[in-house]
Amino acid sequence: MAGNKAVEEVLEFIWSQREQGSNSVRQLLGIEEVAEEADIKTLEDMGRAGLVNISGDNIVLTMDGERLAEAAIRRHRLAERLLTEVLAMDEASIEKNACSFEHTLSPEVTDSICTLLGHPPTCPHGLPIPRGNCCKKERGEMKPIVQQLNALDVGESGRIIFIASNSHMRLDKLGTLGIVPGSTLRVHQKRPAFVIQIGETTLALDPEIIKEIYVKKIF
Numbered sequence: 001m002a003g004n005k006a007v008e009e010v011l012e013f014i015w016s017q018r019e020q021g022s023n024s025v026r027q028l029l030g031i032e033e034v035a036e037e038a039d040i041k042t043l044e045d046m047g048r049a050g051l052v053n054i055s056g057d058n059i060v061l062t063m064d065g066e067r068l069a070e071a072a073i074r075r076h077r078l079a080e081r082l083l084t085e086v087l088a089m090d091e092a093s094i095e096k097n098a099c100s101f102e103h104t105l106s107p108e109v110t111d112s113i114c115t116l117l118g119h120p121p122t123c124p125h126g127l128p129i130p131r132g133n134c135c136k137k138e139r140g141e142m143k144p145i146v147q148q149l150n151a152l153d154v155g156e157s158g159r160i161i162f163i164a165s166n167s168h169m170r171l172d173k174l175g176t177l178g179i180v181p182g183s184t185l186r187v188h189q190k191r192p193a194f195v196i197q198i199g200e201t202t203l204a205l206d207p208e209i210i211k212e213i214y215v216k217k218i219f
């Protein structure tokens with residue numbers, strides 16, 4: 001059977017493909033990155049190892065495969081968030097680095113990264129990050145460095161680290177208002193409306209938008 005890393009990569013691709021509504025073996029093997037790691041024999045080995053079920057052109061994850069794929073996807077997408085937003089890497093080096101270092105992250109380190117980033121719901125491409133134990137319970141052992149805008153009190157300031165929105169329209173609109181990663185804002189009031197000050201401008205924000213803006217508090 002192929003190495004662990006290759007198997008993990010293939011499981012991730014099966015997961016991603018399913019998100020796009022496909023479970024075709026042919027399509028899976030047609031993906032360039034998959035072809036580099038795996039052929040039909042690799043998939044059959046994975047079937048014998050109890051990770052996938054293959055019938056004809058269909059491939060689905062078994063419960064064990066599902067568990068491994070979910071953990072691998074979670075590591076990959078959190079690594080992307082960390083590298084893009086916190087370390088400000090460019091697209092090409094992110095893909096290379098996210099792929100190589102995600103395999104070395106233990107469950108504990110993965111949960112720490114998740115917590116530091118404020119348990120982000122999506123990767124920079126807008127795809128969902130599977131939830132971990134850290135997201136389900138606030139353990140309070142570690143303070144997040146990045147938090148939802150909501151966590152700031154009136155009068156506090158924060159620098160925007162990322163905006164977890166799938167909506168390009170919304171991101172564009174926020175962009176024209178200067179609400180982009182890197183800019184600094186101050187919470188002006190939280191009730192009845194949530195109002196921020198950014199530069200010389202004060203703006204009222206919709207509740208859904210507030211949940212999508214992740215900031216690092218400035219002391």
Ligand SMILES: [Zn+2]
Nearest residue numbers: 080123124125
């Ligand atoms: Zn992504």
Ligand SMILES: [Zn+2]
Nearest residue numbers: 114119134135
């Ligand atoms: Zn979490």
